[in-house]
Structure formats: C-alpha cells, structure tokens
Amino acid sequence: MIRRCGVARPKPWEVDDDLWAVIEPLLPRVERRARHPGRKRHPDRLVFQGILFVLHTGIAWEHLPQELGFGSGMTCWRRLAEWTKVGVWPRLHEVLLAKLRSANALDFSRAAVDGSHIRAFKGGSKTGRSPVDRGRTGSKHHLITDATGIPLAATLTGGSRNDVTQLIPLLEAVPPVRGKRGRPRHRPDVVLGDRGYDHDKYRRLVWDLGVKPQIARRGTEHGSGLGKQRWVVERAFAHLHWFRRLRIRWEIRDDIHEAFLSLACSIICWRRLKKLRPL
Template identity: 90%
Template sequence: MARAKPWEVDDELWAVIEPLVPKIERRAQHPGRKRHPDRLVFQGILFVLHTGIAWEHLPQELGFGSGMTCWRRLAEWTEAGVWPRLHGVLLAKLRSVNVLDFSRAAVDGPHPGVKGGIKTGRSPVDRGKTGSKHHLITDATGIPLAATLTGGNRNDVTQLVPLLQAVPPVRGKRGRPRRRPDVVLGDRGYDHDKYRRLVWDLGVKPQIARRGTEHGSGLGAQRWVVERAFAHLHWFRRLRIRWEIRDDIHEAFLTLGCALICWRRLRAAR
C-alpha cells in the first residue's frame, strides 16, 4: 500500500475541517464558473505549506486547481478565521483524551528568514538583516498552544505576555475552558522583573533563567520541548523563509502548521 503524501487530506481530517469552512452558494442566475472543490483546494494549500513552492508553480495535474485559486481561497478562509478555530478544535480534542498538559508551558522565539512585508524589522542580533520572528508557546509535552509573528527587531521578552494571552480557551472537559498554564518556562532572553510581574498578574508562575548566572539552571530539561516544536514547525518549508508580503497570510500558514502538529499528536494518541 502506497504511503499517503503529507498534503493529502483523509476523510477523518476533512471531517474536522469541513464544518469550519464557509459555504458559498452559487447564484441561481449567472452562476459563473463552478467553484473548485474545497477539499482539493485545501490540499493545494497544504502542498505549498509543505514544499515551499511558489503559488504559480503549483502542479495543476494533481487536481488542486490553479495557484491563484488556492491563494484566494487561503485569503478567504483566513479572513473568515478558519485557522484559529481549527487549532482550537484540535486542542480541545487533545484535552478530551488527556494529552494536553497545562501544568507548565514553554516559550521561545527564534529568527527565520524573510523577504519583506509588514511585521518585519532589522534584527539587532543578525547583522541588521530585515526579518520576522516566530514566537511559540507549547504545553509541557511540546504541543503548540499559540504562535505569533513580529519583526526581527522585537525583543523576545516583549512577546511573553502576548503569547500567554494568545492561548485560546481550550474546552474538551466539563467545567470552564482551560487557558492559562500553571507555570511558564523561559530562557535568559525573557529575564526581566517587569514581565515577571505581568505574568504573575495573569495567574501564571514565571520560571525564567537569570542573566549572568552559570548554565545548568535545570530549565533545559523541561523547556527543550518548545525547541523540538519549532523544529517540527519549520519542517514546513513555507515557514522557513517568509515569502508572503501580507503578514496575515504568513500568520495563516503559521497557525495551520500548529494545527497540523496537533492533528499528528491526536492521531498518535489513539
């Protein structure tokens, strides 16, 4: 049996995605050209995410439709808020099967390559190159809870509170949705007393390495999961270099990448 391609969408995954996709009814009069099937277009979007190929080079013989069709549908679904809702649904499913661990979270913010656009800036640590940063927060096991995009000139510590606030309310169990971890772990880049106080105000305990201290704080044994999650996230070639001028399109790919990692963890838990 041939192994499925990573951009192929099986029935189980499509059953999760289809209810979130806006339904566009054809007009009775002057209906125009028939709309390309959403499932095939979504596979075209995944093909671009996985391979990093330019939209105009999307192979039409695979049935995805044209690159422009896939791009327009991606923009349409991004405006409709499909990707954050998909991520939230999958997080709830993970929590329902006791895979999600809110006992602690880990944050990090490496610096990927970039071509240009909104939310870029000259990096003070990379010879002044213009770039963007992906910031990520994961649960204790490395499941992505939220990701944000900023210019490369933004200090990691400024995104500590926005990352915590970006974690959606996660259902999946009886009672109130869970949103905040008990503890957040960070490296020395997040060492600032002002932000420690802001984290405490959110009801989260900050556990952050101090600058100027020797290595061996012990945090690495727990926060390596966020570095592994970044490795998984940047396995999607479209996220390694930001080709999109529009920041919302790049953020859509970023959130979709997080959702796909959640889907893999959910299937592995079954």
C-alpha cells in the same frame, strides 16, 4: 502515495476523511448564484490540499502543479485569504486542542516559550532588521507549548522585536481549551523561559495573569535545569520549520504568513492526536 517497505503511505498534503470531517464544518458555505452562476467553484477539499502542498514544499503559488488537481495557484491563494479573513485557522487549532484535552494529551502544568528568527526577503508588515542576521530584513516566530511540546499559540513580529515583549501576548493568545467538563482551560500553571525573558517587570505581569514565571536569570551559570523541561519548545520549532514555507517568509501580507503558521500548528496537533488513537 509514498511507498516505504512495501507499504503505501499518504503524502503529507493529502487530507484523509477524518481530518476533512474536522475542517469542513469550519469553512464558510458559498451558495452558487441561480442566475449567471459563472464558473463552478473548485472543490474546497482539493484547494485545501493545494494550500497544504505549498505549506509543505515551499513552492511558489504560480508553480503549483496543475496535474495534481488542486486548481490554480491563484485559486488556492484566494481561498486561503478568504478563509483567513473569516478566522478558520484559529478555530481549527482550537478544535484540535479541545480534542487533545479530551484525550488527556494536553499538560497545562507548565508551558514553555521561545522565539525564532526567519528571513523575509520581500519585506512587508511585521518585519524588521534582524540583530542575529547581520541586520537583514526578517520576522520572528514566537511560540508557546504545553509541557509535552504541543503548540498552544504562535505569533509573528518583526525580526528586531525582543522575546520578552511577546511573553504576555503569547500567554494571552492561548485560546480557551475545552474538551472536558467545567470551565475551559486558558492558562498554564507555570511558564518556562530562557534568559531572553529575564525581566522583573514581565515577571510581575505574568504573576498578574495567575501564572508562575520560571525564567533563567542573566549572569548566572548555565545548568539551571530549565533545559530539561524547555527543550520541548525547541523541538516544536523544529517541527514547525519542517514546513518549508515557514523557513523563509515569502509573503508580504503578514496575515497570510500567520495563516500558514496557525495551520502548521494545527497539523502538528492533528498528528499528535492520530498517534494517540488511530482514527
């Protein structure tokens, strides 16, 4: 526990009962064999906390502190890969978005998009020479948020990929968000983008999805007013990269890094939900 002003606060990787009640039903059940059961499986909740510990601190798997009870770093990595394969993280994000919509905390009147470069020291798929980092190998996070800065979807590409090429994939990556009567909400009314998204071809494609593009034009003076609404996505990136494991890509496997990215989006959603109504 962390103590501030005499009040004990849970550490960021500790999973309370309310969050675990959301996560546990999404995890696959593994029945222990009756014959030759082998070593008892480490508890999922402790392993999940170990994964969160790595996400928060950026520590290498092999340095995961054994005394905290998470299990070995290899155990946590294997469980992360296992849960990633069956799609736990997108479903967790979708469930939390539905809870936020049910609490009237999601604003689909507009969405904001942006991209952010990170280094990828070990290479791997979805990496490339970064034009903003002297051609070093890197990847790029692409993010779309609602009008208040809640992450709706995030994608990973090579560091050389242009932002505008990810505009349609980002809009299509937004899951159908339930939480209210009627059809799930799947698209924002308006999407906001900076000059990196200025391309008439992609404006037409956005219109085809039933979304109004509101994108700054290249060659025009600053002061379009979009910054007063777009800043929420930049703040969301600050929140994402507060998770140290996302500041630098250490994973060769792109699906493992994407798992961390999706999990971080879910944690941000959970924190917003907790602020709305302490659970």
